[in-house]
Structure formats: structure tokens, C-alpha cells
Amino acid sequence: MPARIYQRPKNAMQSGKARTDEWVLEFEQSEARRADPLMGWTGSADTQAQVQLTFPDKDAAKAYAAKYGIPARIHATPPRNLKIQAYADNFR
Known part of the structure; x- marks a missing residue:
């Protein structure tokens, strides 16, 4: 059963970055x-679709996917684009 490996994205509803450094293996x-x-x-x-490691x-x-013979695709993490702005930019 194929799987995909990706880095957990930042939650859009909160400003914190908790658990964004974790990598997830999820079965398709x-x-x-x-x-x-x-x-x-x-x-x-299909109960494997519910499993997230x-x-x-x-x-x-x-290494986990290779050890257990799981064909896995790795999804690259998109670059983070920071928009640096100051409060004074609201009045220009």
C-alpha cells in the first residue's frame, strides 16, 4: 500500500507553529x-487510510518506510514567504 511523507503545515486558524517540525507518513x-x-x-x-505516523x-x-517495504512518495515542504511590514505601512 503506497504512502506519502510530508511535513505538517502550519495551522491557518492560529498564529502558532506547534508541531510544524514533525514529518507525517500517511497511507493513501x-x-x-x-x-x-x-x-x-x-x-x-480501508482502515489504513486512518493511520498517520x-x-x-x-x-x-x-527509514521506517524502507524497513517495512512501504513505497512512499516524499512531498517537499513549500518555502515560507514572510511578508515583513510595519504598522505605518497601513497609512501609505
Whole structure:
């Protein structure tokens, strides 16, 4: 079952950067989701899609995937663009 490795992004709802240094190994879905006829909720019998493993760095995640024979794709972390501005810029 293929997996993807990525660095956790910053939460858009908060200004803090907690847990953004962690790397996540997440399994991809092996079967399509289907709607439940009674309630209308979507779901599948694939339980691996619910598993998220966290690692302190990218090398540890790659080593885990290699050790257990998991084909993994690594998604690069996008660069952080800081917009430096001062309060006085609001009045220009």
C-alpha cells in the first residue's frame, strides 16, 4: 500500500507553529469511498487510510518506510514567504 511523507503545515486558524517540525507518513486510500444508503455518510472498509505516523525528521520517516517495504512518495515542504511590514505601512 503506497504512502506519502510530508511535513505538517502550519495551522491557518492560529498564529502558532506547534508541531510544524514533525514529518507525517500517511497511507493513501486503496479503495474508493461510497455513500451509506441509510445515512448518506461516506466511508470505506480501508482502515489504513486512518493511520498517520509522526516522525521527528524526514530521514526517520524514510527509514521506517524502507524497513517495512512501504513505497512512499516524499512531498517537499513549500518555502515560507514572510511578508515583513510595519504598522505605518497601513497609512501609505
